[in-house]
Amino acid sequence: xxxxxxxxxxxxxxxxxxxxxxxxxxxxxxxxxxxxxxxxxxxxxxxxxxxxxxxxxxxxxxxxxxxxxxxxxxxxxxxxxxxxxxxxxxxxxxxxxxxxxxxxxxxxxxxxxxxxxxxxxxxxxxxxxxxxxxxxxxxx
Amino acid sequence: xxxxxxxxxxxxxxxxxxxxxxxxxxxxxxxxxxxxxxxxxxxxxxxxxxxxxxxxxxxxxxxxxxxxxxxxxxxxxxxxxxxxxxxxxxxxxxxxxxxxxxxxxxxxxxxxxxxxxxxxxxxxxxxxxxxxxxxxxxxxx
Numbered sequence: 001x002x003x004x005x006x007x008x009x010x011x012x013x014x015x016x017x018x019x020x021x022x023x024x025x026x027x028x029x030x031x032x033x034x035x036x037x038x039x040x041x042x043x044x045x046x047x048x049x050x051x052x053x054x055x056x057x058x059x060x061x062x063x064x065x066x067x068x069x070x071x072x073x074x075x076x077x078x079x080x081x082x083x084x085x086x087x088x089x090x091x092x093x094x095x096x097x098x099x100x101x102x103x104x105x106x107x108x109x110x111x112x113x114x115x116x117x118x119x120x121x122x123x124x125x126x127x128x129x130x131x132x133x134x135x136x137x138x139x140x
Numbered sequence: 141x142x143x144x145x146x147x148x149x150x151x152x153x154x155x156x157x158x159x160x161x162x163x164x165x166x167x168x169x170x171x172x173x174x175x176x177x178x179x180x181x182x183x184x185x186x187x188x189x190x191x192x193x194x195x196x197x198x199x200x201x202x203x204x205x206x207x208x209x210x211x212x213x214x215x216x217x218x219x220x221x222x223x224x225x226x227x228x229x230x231x232x233x234x235x236x237x238x239x240x241x242x243x244x245x246x247x248x249x250x251x252x253x254x255x256x257x258x259x260x261x262x263x264x265x266x267x268x269x270x271x272x273x274x275x276x277x278x279x280x281x
Contacts, residue, residue, distance in 0.1 A: 035246040078221070085227030089267075091234055091243020092262065098242065103251035111254070115242040119235055 002083035003064040004076050005134035010056040018049035019120045026113050033109045042116065079133040088128035094118025141171040143210035144201065145277035152270035154192050159263045162188040166256050181252055185259075224225045226272035230265045237261035 022045045027029050056070045061068035072080070098115045106114075132138075165184055197198070204211035241257035249257065 035243065068166075078224070081221075081224040081228040084231045085224040088227040088231040088265075089235065091238070092265075095238055095258055095262055097232065098238070099261070100255055103245075103254040108245040111245050112242050115238055119238065121239065122231075 003060065003067045003070075004072065004079075004129060006060050006064070007057055007125050008130045008134070010060065011053055012124065012131065013123055014049050014052050014056070014138050015120070015123060015127070023113070023117065031109075033107070035108075035112070038109065068096060074103065075099055079130050079138060082133055083130040084126075084128035086129050087122040089120035090125045091118055092117070105129060142277055143213070144215065144220070144222070145274060147200055148270045148273040148277070150196055150203065152219060152267055152274065154195040154199065155263060155266055155270070156196065157186050159259070163256070163260065166252075178252070181255075185255070196236060203266040203272045222273055224277035225276055226269050229272040230269035234261060234265035234267045 022042060023029075025041060031037055094115070095118065098111060098118060102114060104109050163183060166181075238258070238261055240252065241261050244257060247255055
């Protein structure tokens, strides 16, 4: 498995676990309705996720030798752009739902958390597409 | 000029013209201290969406009639790469703007402020997207 694919798996795994925990807390009513409550809970979970991803990247880079130190090549960059272009469309759809539909029907905490969910979904689509591109040998 | 670049120009110009008119209306209304009936805002908002779609469609048809062979051709590798690159540039812009606009809901933003803020975020991201597409073709990416 290519080093970049491993890092994509790592990032996706950490992200899914972290935000599954966050949104479970939100749904079970453990996150208060104030902006500070949301920032506090989300900030802690996102920070732990970031630390785990950084540690994982370091471990993967050390265990991958020269491949881990190499800069992304043209194919890696094309695959990343492919993931982001799909994520943009997902995020655009989420933005329309959050920004045009919800302001008239939903309270502030639900609007903020749905916006966060849209971002997480977009990032998930991006990493799934990156992994699928490596798996299927996509060359751009 | 490639057909896709012409379409990008049409999209960016119609986006800027139509949404500048809409946001001028929204801003003047806000500055005047008046809060129009939601139906007025909704009518202006819907009109902006329709006018932009109509303008972009008419311009695209005219361009396609002038260069039918280019218009009928499928997107080649370069077109696809330019499109992906432009989306990849606009994506973090949209994320940042969404976060900024969403948080305003806790600082007294009304539903219409949120709608306008989100539409502004989409418009800015789309301008960045089409701008990056044009730049990609200009640089011969």
